[in-house]
Amino acid sequence: MFLLKLYSEPHGLFDEVEFVNGINFVYGKKDSNNPKESINSIGKSTFLDLLDFCLLASYQKSHNPRLFAAKDILSGYDIVLEFRIDDIRYIIKRCVDDIKRVKFGTVGNIEVYDIDVLKKHLGQLIFNQDDYSGKFFPKWYRSLINFYLKIQKFKKDQFNDPIKYMKDVNEVETNIYQLYLLGLNNTLSYKNFDVRSHLNKLKPAIKQIEKLLEEKYDLPSLAETNKNINKLKYEIKKLENAIDSFKLKDEYEDVENEANKLTQTIKDKWFQNFADKKKVDAYEESYTIPESISVTKINNIYTELSQEFASTVKQVLKEAIDFRKKLSQNRKRFLEKEIAELKENIKEREKEIFEIEKKRAKLFRFLSAQEAIKDLTDAFSIVTDKKSQLSELESNTKILNDLQTEKNQVEAELKTIENDTFEYVKSLNKEIENLYELFTDVYNEIYINLKNESGFSIDYNKRKDKLVDISISMPDMYGKGKNIGRTLVYDIFVLLNSYRFTNNFPHFLVHDGIFDGVDKAHFIAVYEYIQKLVNSGKEIQYITTINEEGTLSDKFGNSDKVTPERIEQEAILVLSPKNKLFSTDFKNIE
Structure with missing residues (x-):
């Protein structure tokens, strides 16, 4: 130049x-x-x-x-x-x-x-x-x-x-x-840069999760976190066994059965709503992903080879994009209809849950007045809290374990690069x-x-x-x-x-x-x-x-x-x- x-x-x-x-x-x-x-x-x-x-x-x-x-x-x-x-x-x-x-x-x-x-x-x-x-x-x-x-x-x-x-x-x-x-030859230097860049992204991610576990749950290490997970699993199992064997007085057995049925119905409807909401999120996400094909950029690339060829490629690509847009529009209309139906079902179930919860509240008030429900409701509340904590701990621990495994693999790869670089410089x-x-x-x-x-x-x-x-x-x-x-x-x-x-x-x-x-x-x-x-x-x-x-x-x-x-x-x-x-x-x- x-x-x-x-x-x-x-x-x-x-x-x-x-x-x-x-x-x-x-x-x-x-x-x-x-x-x-x-x-x-x-x-x-x-x-x-x-x-x-x-x-x-x-x-x-x-x-x-x-x-x-x-x-x-x-x-x-x-x-x-x-x-x-x-x-x-x-x-x-x-x-x-x-x-x-x-x-x-x-x-x-x-x-x-x-x-x-x-x-x-x-x-x-x-x-x-x-x-x-x-x-x-x-x-x-x-x-x-x-x-x-x-x-x-x-x-x-x-x-x-x-x-x-x-x-x-x-x-x-x-x-x-x-x-x-x-x-x-810069191949090993390029690999070294690429792998170290990856490692530099992993380290702060691992630190962030470790800090979260330490600050929120007072768990200073991964070993302590795993101990806490096992402890929670044991306590949840023990509480669930106690709930399964819990019996109300005979005179309140019919009321207990009715309350349990209502609770199960509420859980079922909650689960259905949860599943439908996930479907809605997935459908909405699927048609909001933007198209990113630039006909002009592609035309410029092929123009260097042949103006006529570039024009042909541009026309064919434009027709393909137009066809895809039509498909996307049809699919979007179909999904919007599905989303509307799902939202309507969710809304109806929420109304039903509201009414069922009112009925169950009356039964609970009756049983509470008889001092027959106190231990059961407390047990359910404790189990729910512990399950929520367990779920969060397991989720973060899995991410932490995966990141740590990936970090170990990257560090092992760096060792190989170091050895190869030593041999390369000698050559x-x-x-x-x-x-x-x-x-x-x-x-x-x-x-x-x-x-x-x-x-x-x-x-x-x-x-x-x-x-x-x-x-x-x-x-x-x-x-x-x-x-x-x-x-x-x-x-x-x-x-x-x-x-x-x-x-x-x-x-x-x-x-x-x-x-x-x-x-x-x-x-x-x-x-x-x-x-x-x-x-x-x-x-x-x-x-x-x-x-x-x-x-x-x-x-x-x-x-x-x-x-x-x-x-x-x-x-x-x-x-x-x-x-x-x-x-x-x-x-x-x-």
Whole structure:
């Protein structure tokens, strides 16, 4: 993937920029008439935001504050990016007025895509490896393209860890993408992430049920819960036996029998109503499930194969959906009739229960007055309470047992993954050796005075959840400048390494403000190294922002190879306080 142009339609929002092979400077120049005026907030990073926006970055304020603040300025314009892959020229057009709809295609063949569909399409187009043996999903597009776009969205953003390049993504998931970008099999890392994600969902569910049992029933463990269940079963059985053997006085036997019959009738009608209500719920649920087939999305997919074929598929699918809708409507009318009848039956039974309960109440009042029913009614009440408690305990315990069993199975699977990962890393000796050589070559080109003092390794690390530890070491690597240097070396190394196994991946890197904390000698070395790669026939675009002050100064080393004048001359975009990106100020621009 090679960048060609970035501009607006209609023209005039900002100057059209053509990307070149080699170094692409976005240069901040001081005003010669007012040298004390700041060259911050003139639009260097915002220009890079526009590139990121065309590559389908989020437009939320929390993710892209500068472009979000400039919405009024951007409104009415398409931001257009042209790039090529395998000599095919592609165009993306995106507007802040409708961020979910993006125009994309080749020259003369532009179509409108839903952004989520286009992300997958670009993922396949830019990052697919035909012979790759690991895991790849086109939906990873933004997670992969972010590696090539190190744009400081906030002032506090820094170049810290080149491996964990997305701050909101954990290391276990990041490893999947890192191994993919390095051309190494990521199957076990993907399994590790998938299984650990599952385990992370099980643990809080188990804790929640354990907390419920402890707080409501004062049962601190599963063993205590099982003991309580057995105790309840014993007490219920004992009470039911007592009720079965309970006899009223002979003179009240007829009244007792009548009361028992009424009680049984009430229970039967309650059960029938319960069953009918369940049927009603099931019927109502069955015809409220929404249809979710998108004819347009399917048409867009087949359009890539053939417009005529897509139209045929769309028509056939539409006819099938219409037929299904008719069936659904007929079924709905039938179910509504059934539901109405069931509700009417429930209503009638409730009336009957009410009348029967009044009769039974009279009999109970009579028996209560004779002091013959007291023990029986208390027994029924206690049994009901205990059965309710038992039912809830058994239900929660079953869920807890099932979750615990599933957790044990997942943990056992993790053990297998750990062992397989150990064996896999051992098998990578030759690949790691080749990667180490390339990494060291890049490092030596940039850190000329500290040659062969860097380290690159891929190791198995059981103590970390990610299991595979990609490690980069450099002298004084925790100092600000050197830690930035780790990102500088590693990113160029990954870019060059990808040339070995694919031609699809991006051939560009964006480093926003990375040289602010790097020794000027290393800046010159990077410039010369990129030029050396270009002269050797490689296509590589290194895009970076740089200020006339700060990175460049009167103490710019002894070299005259990279002067401010030369940088200004070679820059793809020169901005200044008098020549800002959008020729105007707006809040939060950096």
